[in-house]
Amino acid sequence: MKKIVIVAIMLIAGGIFLLTTIASDASTYATFQDAKDSGKRVKIAGQLAKDKEMVYNPEKDPNYFSFFIKDTDGEEKKVILAAAKPQDFELSEQIVVTGEMQGEDFYATDLLMKCPSKYKDEEIYIKGEQ
Numbered sequence: 001m002k003k004i005v006i007v008a009i010m011l012i013a014g015g016i017f018l019l020t021t022i023a024s025d026a027s028t029y030a031t032f033q034d035a036k037d038s039g040k041r042v043k044i045a046g047q048l049a050k051d052k053e054m055v056y057n058p059e060k061d062p063n064y065f066s067f068f069i070k071d072t073d074g075e076e077k078k079v080i081l082a083a084a085k086p087q088d089f090e091l092s093e094q095i096v097v098t099g100e101m102q103g104e105d106f107y108a109t110d111l112l113m114k115c116p117s118k119y120k121d122e123e124i125y126i127k128g129e130q
Contacts, residue, residue: 031071035101044106045096046071048089056085069095081108089113 030042052068065085070076079097092113099108 029072029096031073032075032077032101032106033073035106039100041098041100041109043096043098044069044071045094048092048095049076050090052076054085054089058084069097077104077106079106079108081111083111086111086113088115091115 028043029045030038032044035042035044046069049068049070054065054067056065062084063082065081065083066078067081067089068076068078079099081097092115094114096112096114097106097108098110098112099106101107
């Protein structure tokens with residue numbers, strides 16, 4: 001076989017691998033029950049439970065932030081994010097967390113906030129460490 005054919009086959013295989021990797025991350029939104037049943041990494045959209053406790057103590061651990069959200073089914077769970085608390089977090093209209101259930105808590109690796117309308121649909125993306 002010619003070298004150019006081998007290189008072309010390798011590029012096509014690499015492209016297919018890249019597309020399948022990207023497609024697996026572009027999942028639809030799930031609920032806490034779906035996350036518990038699947039045991040896999042999922043995205044959950046929900047509303048911040050403002051009446052529940054938010055824990056963030058940067059002096060003790062700057063990469064620990066916990067809060068409660070209510071998913072689209074109305075189920076409320078504790079979310080633990082391994083990152084700092086985002087600015088104006090309490091003002092967000094919707095929160096999307098990506099992660100997995102571990103016991104009764106949801107461990108998020110990523111957090112996406114839909115900001116209030118005064119920001120005209122800006123979104124803030126926070127990448128956690130894990």
